[in-house]
Amino acid sequence: MDMKKHRTLLILLALFVILILIFLFLSFYERKQEEQNGGDDSQISVTDIESLLALSYTDHSEGTTMSFAKDGNTWYVSNDRDIPLTQSYIETMEDTFCSLTATREISDPDALSDYGLEDPAYTIELTDQDGTLTTVTIGNSVDEDYYLAVNGQEDILYTADSSIVSSMQYDLDTMVAKDDVPSIGSGNLVQADITENGTTTIYSSDNDEQTETISTIAGGYGAMSLTELASYHADAEELASFGLDEDSRITVKLTYNESSEEESDEDPLTFTLYIGNTTDDDTRYVQVQDSDLVYLVSSGILNNLLGGSEE
Structure with missing residues (x-):
């Protein structure tokens, strides 16, 4: 029985020594790493x-x-x-x-x-x-x-x-700092004036027969994302090649209320876009009035913005 206790004590002592050696090794390694890395390495x-x-x-x-x-x-x-x-x-x-x-x-x-x-x-x-x-x-x-x-x-x-x-x-x-675009939906879109080839078509939210078209235009506007750029500052020649010169472009003027509340004392605001040619990738050139940036937007989205009419 005494021999068994003695053997157990020796085993425990050996384990204790091993643990001490492991601790000393890890402490030494950590200290060397700190020395190599310049001490406190957080800053x-x-x-x-x-x-x-x-x-x-x-x-x-x-x-x-x-x-x-x-x-x-x-x-x-x-x-x-x-x-x-x-x-x-x-x-x-x-x-x-x-x-x-x-x-x-x-x-x-x-x-x-x-x-x-x-x-x-x-x-x-x-x-x-x-x-x-x-x-x-x-x-x-x-x-x-x-x-x-x-x-x-x-x-x-x-x-x-x-x-x-x-x-x-x-x-x-x-x-690039993109153009700011207002929040316009079917609830606050008052009127859309679309001018092409010198002819202007007006869609009004007050016209019950045009309710669906107004909703389509608002939906197209809401789906439009002005993120893909075609030019940072197009000159007159480049605008003409994009179909965005004054004689070629389609003008979309949206009249809207800042608030969607039906009864509001605020005067309506306007936001105007120009739409140009279609590219081989089925996108079209788009420019915000008074901006030098030209964007590319899906033709399908712009078709809705134009009231869902086919070209």
């Missing part, structure tokens, strides 16, 4: 730029580069200031890369090719108010992070949260 500052004059980024997989310049507090496309931009997209990129933080610092890295940084996936160039250029290259993904390097440094690399990539994944069409 490793990579860039500290107060404000930018210019920002560009290249998606090497797509072979595309987008460049922006800042004038005062407003961002523009570098080679075309007339393109209206939704500022929040560029401001998010500016905030991200001016105060870039890493999740880990790699102070003794292997070759750049091991991290996808010899031929990076993305290159970002930041020019501050003093004209100083900072270059950030982004390589392979690792878990939920990406490897990156700053100003071509090879002795110190970083990993950063995937938000640095998601902040750039927009094409120019997405960034």
